Amino acid sequence: MTHRLFAALPVSDDLAGRLLPLKLDGPGLSWRRADQYHVTLHFFGGVSIELAEEIAFRLDRIAFLPFQFAVAGVGWFGRRQPRALYARLAPSAELEHLASACRDIARELKLEHERRPFIPHITLAYCNETPIDNVKTWANTYQALRTDHVSVDQFHLYESFTGRGTKSRYQIQATYRSGL
Numbered sequence: 426m427t428h429r430l431f432a433a434l435p436v437s438d439d440l441a442g443r444l445l446p447l448k449l450d451g452p453g454l455s456w457r458r459a460d461q462y463h464v465t466l467h468f469f470g471g472v473s474i475e476l477a478e479e480i481a482f483r484l485d486r487i488a489f490l491p492f493q494f495a496v497a498g499v500g501w502f503g504r505r506q507p508r509a510l511y512a513r514l515a516p517s518a519e520l521e522h523l524a525s526a527c528r529d530i531a532r533e534l535k536l537e538h539e540r541r542p543f544i545p546h547i548t549l550a551y552c553n554e555t556p557i558d559n560v561k562t563w564a565n566t567y568q569a570l571r572t573d574h575v576s577v578d579q580f581h582l583y584e585s586f587t588g589r590g591t592k593s594r595y596q597i598q599a600t601y602r603s604g605l
Contacts, residue, residue: 427471429585432527436462443572453555462547467527481599487526491603492519493574499567507552507560514545578603
């Protein structure tokens, strides 16, 4: 049996509440529930129980200090054929460090890993043949979105149980706290 694992920051109820109003009706949009919001640091994919235990052990060895992040606009993946709408996070050296440490674990364990640059974000909706003009209108409407800074002193190892649309669920397998 494989376990679909990813490391991510949780999203507070307050921040989720700021993001929920961005939801608009439109063709092909599958909006995520607030309890599904997170900031993915790294997706490890489907792994065996032995590899899952090794990932958990190595994540526990990542040293990081508490830091903050904030939402700074919106965007979408899939320039011409939109795949997902997201809230973009402002640049953060601490967040980049944490994501990089997670990517290093995947490389060390010779797991498939994302080769594209890390774009810190919170996925809000998935797109299925959503017209690009609808996506552009949504992005223009919410581009000025800014939130207060959110404090981070922990991240989680989640297991993903896939389903259609909002039926996917994530279960925390381990929690890792900052050094202070």
